[in-house]
Amino acid sequence: MTRTLYFSSAPKDASPRNSVVLRDVVKVYGTGGTTATVLDGVTVAFPRRTLTAVMGPSGSGKSTLLHCAAGLDRPTSGSVNVDGAELTALGETELTRLRRDRLGFVFQSYNLVPTLTVRQNVTLPAELAGRRTGAEAVTRVLTRLGLAAHADSRPATLSGGQQQRVAIARALLSEPAVIFADEPTGALDSRSAAEVLGLLRGAVDTAGRTIVMVTHDPVAASIADAVVFFADGRVVETMPRPDAGAVASRMATLGAPAGTNGGRR
Numbered sequence: 168m169t170r171t172l173y174f175s176s177a178p179k180d181a182s183p184r185n186s187v188v189l190r191d192v193v194k195v196y197g198t199g200g201t202t203a204t205v206l207d208g209v210t211v212a213f214p215r216r217t218l219t220a221v222m223g224p225s226g227s228g229k230s231t232l233l234h235c236a237a238g239l240d241r242p243t244s245g246s247v248n249v250d251g252a253e254l255t256a257l258g259e260t261e262l263t264r265l266r267r268d269r270l271g272f273v274f275q276s277y278n279l280v281p282t283l284t285v286r287q288n289v290t291l292p293a294e295l296a297g298r299r300t301g302a303e304a305v306t307r308v309l310t311r312l313g314l315a316a317h318a319d320s321r322p323a324t325l326s327g328g329q330q331q332r333v334a335i336a337r338a339l340l341s342e343p344a345v346i347f348a349d350e351p352t353g354a355l356d357s358r359s360a361a362e363v364l365g366l367l368r369g370a371v372d373t374a375g376r377t378i379v380m381v382t383h384d385p386v387a388a389s390i391a392d393a394v395v396f397f398a399d400g401r402v403v404e405t406m407p408r409p410d411a412g413a414v415a416s417r418m419a420t421l422g423a424p425a426g427t428n429g430g431r432r
């Protein structure tokens with residue numbers, strides 16, 4: 168497998184080779200005397216058509232980074248450029264449209280609508296956006312993700328791995344420029360996790376997507392093109408072509424036992 172890798176943790180500009188660029192991003196929660204600086208001047212770039220894992224101890228700011236990069240939260244200062252758009256310059260409506268049209272999301276808890284079928288869940292974002300999706304395109308995605316036989320099932324009748332595949336199908340359907348995944352395998356057994364990771368890897372290698380994935384699992388991180396290590400709201404290291412052993416060792420030096428999130432789920 169050939170992987171293109173031109174990771175830079177200090178981007179000079181929002182060059183087209185990078186799908187996501189954060190520059191000097193600060194995020195402060197709270198006001199007055201009770202503030203917490205969760206992102207402390209983060210500058211990082213995520214290259215197009217690559218999968219990057221973001222790792223670090225619990226509470227180091229990984230999810231906050233993901234949320235700011237994906238336009239789900241706004242930084243206190245700094246700039247975020249996604250697929251050529253400067254998010255900090257966008258109003259709420261434009262931001263919502265960009266998220267809907269150009270980004271995909273996969274969360275640990277799947278976030279499926281229990282009353283809808285698999286097919287309806289997968290097409291829901293397009294319908295909310297007022298886009299018509301051809302039935303063949305939906306069937307193609309469901310087939311690719313091994314869900315064709317479950318198209319008319321409700322999520323509760325599926326395993327966790329199958330539910331996460333529905334969430335990935337939903338994220339892939341709109342052919343997004345970037346997929347943000349927050350612990351996509353966190354609730355899965357190792358076999359289902361391996362399937363889900365294979366699908367995410369395939370979305371990069373065959374469909375040219377860019378994926379930013381927060382994970383606590385060194386095995387999950389080992390499918391990435393690079394790992395960005397985070398501690399205390401800062402990027403402390405970038406590891407290209409990671410292997411699980413090296414990732415686990417680095418996590419241990421950051422005070423986070425490998426494969427855990429400090430006891431929180």
Ligand SMILES: Nc1ncnc2c1ncn2[C@@H]1O[C@H](COP(=O)(O)OP(=O)(O)OP(=O)(O)O)[C@@H](O)[C@H]1O
Nearest residue numbers: 196197205224225226227228229230231232428431
């Ligand atoms: N909306 C919020 N208001 C106040 N503090 C917040 C908010 N969201 C997150 N935090 C705080 O920011 C810090 C970083 O949280 P974040 O969820 O980004 O960390 P994380 O590295 O993803 O942690 P974990 O691995 O445990 O999920 C934590 O101390 C958290 O309590």
